[in-house]
Every structure is written in structure tokens, then in C-alpha cells.
Amino acid sequence: MCGIVGLLGKTAEIRESLGGRLTPMFTCMAARGPDSGGLAVFNRPLDDSIRRYSVYSPDRNQDWDGLGQLLRNHLSSDSLSTDKASKIPDFQIRAIENHATIIGNFDTLDLTEEISRFCPALHVLSVGRSIEVYKDAGEPAEIARRFRFDSLSGTHCVGHTRMATESAVTPAHSHPFTGGEDFCLVHNGSLSNPYMLRRKLEREGLQFETDNDTEAACRYIQWKLDIGATLEEALHQAFVELDGFYTFLMATHNQLTLVRDAFACKPAVVAETEDYVAVASEFRSLAHLPNVSDANIFEPEPEEIYSWPV
Amino acid sequence: MASVEEDIVMDLARQSLRDVNRFLHENGSSLSGKHVRILNPAGNHSVAVGLNETMTVQIDGHVGYYAAGMNRLSTVTIAGNAGCGVAENMMSGTVHVRGNASTCAGASAHGGQLFIDGNAASRCGISLKGGDIVVGGDVSTLSGFMAQAGRIVICGDAGPGLGDSLYEAVIYLRGEHRGLGADACEEPMSDEDYDLLQKLLVAAGTNYDPQQFKRIASARTLYHWNADRDQEY
Numbered sequence: 001m002c003g004i005v006g007l008l009g010k011t012a013e014i015r016e017s018l019g020g021r022l023t024p025m026f027t028c029m030a031a032r033g034p035d036s037g038g039l040a041v042f043n044r045p046l047d048d049s050i051r052r053y054s055v056y057s058p059d060r061n062q063d064w065d066g067l068g069q070l071l072r073n074h075l076s077s078d079s080l081s082t083d084k085a086s087k088i089p090d091f092q093i094r095a096i097e098n099h100a101t102i103i104g105n106f107d108t109l110d111l112t113e114e115i116s117r118f119c120p121a122l123h124v125l126s127v128g129r130s131i132e133v134y135k136d137a138g139e140p141a142e143i144a145r146r147f148r149f150d151s152l153s154g155t156h157c158v159g160h161t162r163m164a165t166e167s168a169v170t171p172a173h174s175h176p177f178t179g180g181e182d183f184c185l186v187h188n189g190s191l192s193n194p195y196m197l198r199r200k201l202e203r204e205g206l207q208f209e210t211d212n213d214t215e216a217a218c219r220y221i222q223w224k225l226d227i228g229a230t231l232e233e234a235l236h237q238a239f240v241e242l243d244g245f246y247t248f249l250m251a252t253h254n255q256l257t258l259v260r261d262a263f264a265c266k267p268a269v270v271a272e273t274e275d276y277v278a279v280a281s282e283f284r285s286l287a288h289l290p291n292v293s294d295a296n297i298f299e300p301e302p303e304e305i306y307s308w309p310v
Numbered sequence: 311m312a313s314v315e316e317d318i319v320m321d322l323a324r325q326s327l328r329d330v331n332r333f334l335h336e337n338g339s340s341l342s343g344k345h346v347r348i349l350n351p352a353g354n355h356s357v358a359v360g361l362n363e364t365m366t367v368q369i370d371g372h373v374g375y376y377a378a379g380m381n382r383l384s385t386v387t388i389a390g391n392a393g394c395g396v397a398e399n400m401m402s403g404t405v406h407v408r409g410n411a412s413t414c415a416g417a418s419a420h421g422g423q424l425f426i427d428g429n430a431a432s433r434c435g436i437s438l439k440g441g442d443i444v445v446g447g448d449v450s451t452l453s454g455f456m457a458q459a460g461r462i463v464i465c466g467d468a469g470p471g472l473g474d475s476l477y478e479a480v481i482y483l484r485g486e487h488r489g490l491g492a493d494a495c496e497e498p499m500s501d502e503d504y505d506l507l508q509k510l511l512v513a514a515g516t517n518y519d520p521q522q523f524k525r526i527a528s529a530r531t532l533y534h535w536n537a538d539r540d541q542e543y
Contacts, residue, residue, distance in 0.1 A: 263432075263451075263452075264413070264431075264432050264450075264451070265413070265432075267393075267394065267412070267413075269412075282353060282374060282375075282393065283353035283372050283374060283391065283393060284352055284353030284354060284355070284374050285353070286353070287352035287353045287372070288352075293371075297372075297391060297410075298410070299410075299412055299413075299431050301450060301451075301469075302432070302450075302451055
């Protein structure tokens, strides 16, 4: 099973209350995926030079202030900079329990690499000017409560509740998965050739964080994007190269995109009104949305690409 | 809103699904001939499954999976859309979906009638064993897959792989299809086909002319193993 949910706000009112609208959709789909839960929320992109890193700590009592100070010391150390004064990045940390968002001007510095060297226990969940990812293993409703999903605002978001069938239940194996910047993917289904994809991508120099099949799909699509394909082109190639069952819900900074495999046996329902586009594995997840009775409700066709711009 | 004296109103916003279904099962004979309305289904699964009396049930809204599954004798109307497997394994009676139906509508139904006013998604009438299905709109991919008996009437168009590996069920298609499945073929309509189709169309409340339909049935080439095909079909 697994549940997927997504919401794109077309009005300021929906965008301001995005998390509040999304949370009941998400917790409803916990029935399909009680193991783990995660959410990617997108906001208007920050300035070109600014990056937003979502960081996960296995320690629920993580001392984020201390980490910020240590990080400042580390980033200003001689090993990183010959001209300390001009190169110490200015950043701020917003933390909630074992999740933090680090926003700053890191110039050409790869903070993911620095964090993995400096504090290997931490895990960077997403990088971009727009995306922020929260995920963890555990009961989805509790995850939503811990990370206060209902207080989030944004232009669009993508959520997932997981029932693991092919790899371990860990925070890193939970969805959404991210590849490069400002792209994420959630998956309901299971792939038959993830190891083949993975070997292909590893030969191209890509690195994997888990043995999860969805990560293979996410990195495959990201790889196509990185070598110049549009998301639509990447997905047409994915239809050929990916074997297995999938409903994928993806987002970039400016679009929400949904596809199902050729057999379309993993469910998805879309409800679109003038105010929002909502996607879920089952209609009951959408039943509480405003004016849903007047929405255009449909199921996506197999191997059709459905995209909605922000 | 109990507009008629016989109306029994149940509200899924206030009663649990299990209580509603238990009421419909345990009061079977006393509900015979009665009209039951179910409010606020809110996409719940398994609403009004396993009914076994000649009652009529109207569900006011969209339902989730397996609504009116295993139906026997009852007439169930869904004033909304239905999720996967509406009227699956129906034995007799009538299930009428006023909106669209998701995948596997009427799967394995042994008897009865399933009417869908809107579209039906993939695998409509999969493994049908004797019921009749009338879809007012289109059906998606692989509809009628391995259907053994009964009729599937499609007033709109059909997706790819229509009637793949059919046994003795017959499909009547008014619109176009995007490819027949393995072993499905178009056959001439007989007078018997026209009569039967007319009755089904009237029962479903549509007024299409049976002359507009074509008949799709099994070419029966898969009935016997053919080693020379080398498993290529």
C-alpha cells in the first residue's frame, strides 16, 4: 500500500493554510501507510544565492544552537577558507525537535558535504531555494503533530505515508525522496528493476543513500533533469526504463506532477477547483476539502502526465 | 430528511460504518421493501456491502472501495462517484452509480445489474461471471479482462486492451476502442443481440439506439494450448 497526498493552492487563502488543509488528508492516509510519514512543502523561491537545507537528527533532543555555533566555527576554520572574514556564510537555523531548516548564503559551499563530514549523525533531507522536507519513521499522525504540519504555509506540498514492502523502515527510507535541488518524489507501488537502475546510475557517478526502490526512481528522474531533460521528457523515458508498479507524485518549485504506470493499479484521485488541486490515493482523504462536492474529480489515466503549474 | 414515511435515514457522520452495515444485515427481513438513505459517506470503504434483501438503498455522496459489494436482491443507488470494485461479486439486484466508477467496477459479478452513468476506470467487468454492466460513458484500459459470462455495454469509448482473454462474456461498444485485447474480435450483431441490448439500455435509463453498437466477443483461439505460438500472443 502506502498513501500519497498533495495539495497545490491557487489562492492566497489556501496557501496560507496549506498545512492545515493537508494534515487531515495526510493522517487519513495513515491507514494505507502506518510505518513512516513525510512531507515536502514548497514556498516561493528564495534569492538566487540563498539555499534552504532541511536537516534531520536521530536525536530528538538535538542541540541545534550548539550545532549552529560548531558549524560556524567549522565553516570559518582554516581548512575551508583562506580568507575567513569574507567567506564565513551568514545563516540561520529554525529548528523543531529533531528537524532543522538552515537558510543562508553558502555561495559555492556544499553544506550537505560539510554536514556529512562535520556531523555525520545528521542527514540532509533536501536542498533548494523552495523546498523543505520533513520525514521520520513512526505513526504519521504523530509525525504531523511533532513537526506541526498544520502550521505550515506554502504554494504546494507533497506527502507520503509508508507501508514498507521492499526495504527497511528507517527515517532515511521514508518518503519524500529528493535528488538535486527543489525536486521531490513520493511513490505508491514497488519497482521491479531498482537495482538495474541503480547500477546504471552509479556508473554515471550518482551516489545512493539507501537501498530503497523509490530512491532509484527519484535519482533516475533527477539525473535526466540534470542532463537537460524537462520533467515531462524525463517521465517519458521513465515509462520505458522503469519496470514495476507506481503512482508517482512529484514537485518542483513551480509544478506538481502526477503519473501512474501502464497498469495503473496503484490508486490516485484528483480533485480540482478554482482554489486548489488536491491529489490523494483515496477520495476519503479529500472529502473534507472546501467545496469538494463541486470539484472536478477524476482518476489519472495510465502513462499520462498530469502537471499543474504553481 | 425522511421525505417518505418508509424512509430510514442513516448518517455516516454520526454512526460508524460497522453500525450502519450491521443494521442493514441484521434487520434484513424487516427492511424488505423499505427505502434506506445513507448520508455523508465521505469516501468510506465498504458502504452497504453484503446486502441480502429486497430493500432499496440510496447513498448520498461519493463512496470508497467495494461499495455494494456482494449485493444480493437489493437495489443500491450511489448518488456520487464510487471507488475501486463497486458491486464486486454481486449476485443479483441492481447497483446504480450516478457518477463515475473507479477501477474493477463489477469485478467477478455473478448476476444482477450494474449501471454507471459516468465513466468507468480500468478493468471494468474484470472476470465477470454473469452480471450485466452498462456504462454511460467511457471505460479505461483492459476492461472486460477474462470475463466469463454476462454482458458489458459501453455507451462511450474504450481504452486499450478491451476484452483481453475473454471467455463467453459479450461486450457491446457504441464508441471507439483504442485496441482490442488478445483474442477479442468484433462479430456481427444478431437480432437477439439487438433485443437484449435494447432491454439493457432501457433498464439503465439511457436512450441510445442499439443499432449504434458493435459486438465484441472471444475469437476462442486461446481456449486450447497452441505450442506453436511459443507463448507469443
